[in-house]
Amino acid sequence: MTNLVLFGPPGAGKGTQAEILKKKFNLVHISTGDVFRYNIKNETELGTLAKSFMDKGQLVPDEVTIKMLNAEVEKNVGAKGFIFDGFPRTTAQAQALDELLASKNTEVAAMIALEVEDKILILRLLERGKTSGRKDDADEAVITNRIAVYYKETAILKDYYEKQDKYYGVDGEGDVKDITVRLATVIEGL
Numbered sequence: 001m002t003n004l005v006l007f008g009p010p011g012a013g014k015g016t017q018a019e020i021l022k023k024k025f026n027l028v029h030i031s032t033g034d035v036f037r038y039n040i041k042n043e044t045e046l047g048t049l050a051k052s053f054m055d056k057g058q059l060v061p062d063e064v065t066i067k068m069l070n071a072e073v074e075k076n077v078g079a080k081g082f083i084f085d086g087f088p089r090t091t092a093q094a095q096a097l098d099e100l101l102a103s104k105n106t107e108v109a110a111m112i113a114l115e116v117e118d119k120i121l122i123l124r125l126l127e128r129g130k131t132s133g134r135k136d137d138a139d140e141a142v143i144t145n146r147i148a149v150y151y152k153e154t155a156i157l158k159d160y161y162e163k164q165d166k167y168y169g170v171d172g173e174g175d176v177k178d179i180t181v182r183l184a185t186v187i188e189g190l
């Protein structure tokens, strides 16, 4: 199995690139943000709980997120591998992912980070907010908070994967196609 963690701050292009890479490499794409939004739309209990955190740009608690992620992986037992997008975001989530994959005799092959300047992230998210219908993209204060949460709680995971020699940084600025080529080069070299 090839299990990839697509990493980077909000607006780095993880979702866009994961959609392309899943087809190219025949992987299952799991976006925790998308799963939460699906649950909000369908007014499930999980959706109601997640919404209060998402609207403020805060992280949904680990316990809830990890349980949901485990269930998504279990739904795809025959997968050739996964692209995790927006997960893990905390050390507890990274440890839980290691345990889950170990129980399936597999592991994270690489964390690939899309590196994008903060100024560009804010512009991209405000632009996306015009059409995405996402409340957390429409308000600059929420966007700024999401980026701050990324640096405070999530960026530390670079160390976690670097220690395992699994961290790859990729320039996430420029043309979508050029960024895909950069990512694919890393994946093909694994």
Ligand code: AMP
Pocket (backbone or CB within 6 Å): 010, 032, 033, 034, 036, 053, 054, 055, 057, 058, 059, 060, 061, 065, 085, 086, 087, 088, 089, 093, 136, 146
């Ligand atoms: P995203 O679609 O990845 O930008 O995520 C949107 C929002 O969903 C985040 O701001 C969090 O509130 C929540 N979320 C998504 N993934 C996670 C995660 N792994 N841990 C905690 N909260 C998450």
